[in-house]
Amino acid sequence: MKQFTSPLLQQTYELRQSIRRKEHTGVTSGLVEGAMQGNVVILPADWANEFLLFCQKNPVSCPLIGVSEIGSFAMPELGNDIDMRHDIPEYYVYRNGEKVESRSDIEDLWQDDMVAFVLGCSFSFENALSKAGLTPRNIEEDVNVSMFDTNIATTPAGRFFGNTVVTMRPYTPKEAIRAIQITTRFPKAHGAPLHFGSPEAIGISDLSEPNYGDAVTIKEGEVPVFWACGVTPQAVIRNAKPPICITHAPGKMLITDILDTDLAVF
Known part of the structure; x- marks a missing residue:
């Protein structure tokens, strides 16, 4: 039995082991409060430098928290016994820009020239919001967060270009101001919102039809608040x-x- 220096480290290790055993295959929002969660991008080495530059030019939507050595599926700076081939509940595989499959592990796809990038995630500031009495609606309703494509351009780098994806959480205007104050303290988890109020201003036509994730209830008197997203x-x-x-x-x-x-x- 592994010995851990804190209950949180035991929880994170056990959750990764559960994911590795394919026992947990769902969303991770709200799990292991206090632990940073990460978006993942894995690319061949001859694309990695350009993607690294893209992250450096777009630190709000792509806040880097870890980069692997070429060919290494371990991320010791981010956690005990992390295996990037197995420790994510679901992977998407893209070939020539097209999503071709989703799978629960990528061991047979791993290449000796692959580089793994881990980017901060807004799930990491949800714990702070909840502690301030601003529990995100997606946690209250036990669904995935709503995510939308926008017309907000990123800064191109090499072959990488496109628009920003955002997450949305509804709050009253007073709550939104407090949420902005709280999330500003988390630049590695996308920081302050990019926009709140009119979704049409950033190219979103229907909040009930997110491009990714699930729709959530927006109550009377609430406005949508949009943060940059690691998608x-x-x-x-x-x-x-x-x-x-x-x-x-x-x-x-x-x-x-x-x-x-x-x-x-702080």
Whole structure:
């Protein structure tokens, strides 16, 4: 039996083991409160430098928290015994920019030249919102967060270009101001919202039909609040068309051993 220095590290390890055994295959929002979650992009090495530059030019939608060595599926700086081939509940596989399949592990697809990128996720600030009495609606309703394509352009880098994807959580205007104050402290989890109010202004026509994830209830007097989302790379991958790219399925993240507060700014 492994010995851990804290209950949280035991929880993160056990959840990754459960995912590895394919016992947990669902979304990870609200799981292991206090642990940073990560979006995942895996690319061949000859595409990795351009994607790294894309992340550096777009730190709000793509806040880097970890990059693997070439060919290594371990991420020791992010957690104990992480295996990038098995420790995500669902993977998407893209070939030449087209999503061709989803699967529960990628062991047989792993190549010796692959580089794994882990990007911060807004799920990591949901714990802080909940503690402030602003529990996100997706957690209240036990569904995946709503995610939308927008008309907000990213800054291109090499072959990578496209528009930003956002998550949406509804709040009253007063609550939205408090949510902005809280999430500003989490730049590695996308930080403050990009927009709130009129969805049409950022190219969203129907909040009941998210491009990814699930629709949530918007109550009378509430406004939609939009944060940058780590699904943005999946949008630009469709434009860049690498021969192979592997990502997490939206809402199904890598659970790390890093505390969300470790990367917060106070």
